[in-house]
Amino acid sequence: MATKKKSGSGSGSAKVVAAMRGINVSDAPMCSIVGKELLPLEVMRHGIRGTQNLTPGKFDPNKLANIQITETAKTHPQATGMHLRFALQVTPLSRLLTACDSAEVRADIEQFLARAANSEELMELCRRYARRVFSGSFLWRNLTLAHSLDIHARCAGQTAQALGERPFELAERGFSEYTEDEMKLARWLQSSFASQAGLGQGIEVSAKVHFSNAGAFEVYPSQMYVSGKPQGFARPLYKLNPVSPSDLNRARGDKDVHSFMDSINMGQAAIRDQKVGNAIRTIDTWYAPGNVPPIAIEPNGASLSDNEFHRRPESGNSFFNLLPGIRQLTQDLKPEGSGMQTSPDAMFVLAVFIRGGVFGDAGKSGND
Incomplete structure (x- = not known):
């Protein structure tokens, strides 16, 4: 999975690279569903x-x-379910890079992001983000209470949704067989990432967790x-x-x-927003060969669930290993709609920039 630096394709080096967060989400307040009312939980x-x-x-x-x-x-003792909602705002790729102490590396990253805006790699990332939204991943442990789920995403007067048992079915599919509603949400995201001015369109996501029986059930905030x-x-x-x-x-x-x-x-x-965002960006299945569970996008493949770094620098496939070859990754990007096979390394590097953070030459990073 590691990408080796090819002759003539390497970029210069930078001690610090910083990027804004590309997917910005709000906190998700929780309410009890009692009849037609939503009561704060x-x-x-x-x-x-x-x-x-x-x-x-x-x-x-x-x-x-x-x-x-x-x-x-x-x-609430008479609750038949739980409701939560959060707002999602996209930062265009052209505005992600905020700092870089090398003019050469900055130019290479900006060229990569400009070409990625209309790439099949970005579209696949957006499809994966949409899958994570419509499978209810952001509910975390609260999914154990769900008899059925109604998830809606709304943008500019339009709605995409996954209802009933569909979210559970989507969770079982991995990242394939995308539905029409997932494609609609993915196109909203892609359009906002490709925008050249300001922030992309706002998206509102809401979820109703329906219980089998009414009752005062313990739920799980952050x-x-x-x-x-x-x-x-x-x-x-x-x-x-x-x-x-x-x-x-x-x-x-x-x-x-x-x-x-x-x-x-x-x-x-x-x-809280960080936990919602972490669920949406749990799309990295490129860190190892074979059918592996997705982990959150992290520069070194850090996974708290199994206490492991899956993209250690010595493996050659960490963000810090791949960044010097960004010129080659730019060439590897496929035009959107081409149907050509996507580059896993290019998708991972792009997803790290969307994650945001301050990336130092010692391999340390933090969310921006």
């Missing part, structure tokens, strides 16, 4: 008395109970990482319009039996 902070599940080295045989403060989110959290605190969840620290302290410190709160509404549950 609340994150509740409360106490639990569980049991130990520690490894032998940390197991305390004299301490059975595990008492913690935690946060959970549950649907989980927040907190360093140095106090002992006895289990997990914080992502929420919108969170309760102020002063109000929280008052509620926690209240000793009056008439006003004491055993659980506190912390705000509206949501899946």
Whole structure:
């Protein structure tokens, strides 16, 4: 899978290359579906008395109970499903590159992106992004609750959709046999990437997760990482319009039996933008030969799910290995609609630029 630098096809070197994020998404607020109403789904902070599940080295045989403060989110008791929505905005390829300390490398990248705007490689990326949207990947663990799904994408008064059991079927297809609705969304994305002025058209995505039975089911907003959290605190969840620290302290410190709160509404549950975006860009199946599961687009093929770098620099197929050969990758791009076989390396490099980030010569990168 590695691309070796060909004679006469190599670009110069740059210590720093930076690109804007090409797919910009909003947070996805979560609501309970109750009849025809959408009711904000609340994150509740409360106490639990569980049991130990520690490894032998940390197991305390004299301490059975595990008492913690935690946060959970549950649907309304009469909810028949859950609803969420997010907005998606595309940055044109011509505006992605924001910094490069080599004029030669900058020119080569700009030429690559200009040619990619009307390439079959970009169209395939957009088809894959559309597949990830219409398969409901952005719902993550919440898919386990779904009896059926209704997913809609809307752009400039038009609608594309995947309803009922279709999203589950699309998830099983991998990246092939694209539907007419997926092609419609892919064309909206491609048109915005190829635009030469401003931002592309905005796209709104909404999803309804239908339950088999009504009930107060636990759902899964994003989980927040907190360093140095106090002992006895289990997990914080992502929420919108969170309760102020002063109000929280008052509620926690209240000793009056008439006003004491055993659980506190912390705000509206949501899946955060980074997690939604990560789901959409989980399209890299070119990192290894054969039928492999897709991983998120990352310069070194980092995958948190299996704690592995799948595109290590020594393998020759990391972004940092491929970037010096960008002139050859530019030549490898196929015209859109040509029906010619696409270049996996060119698609990967293009997808990394769309991911965005600051890429240093030491192989370090971060999302922009």
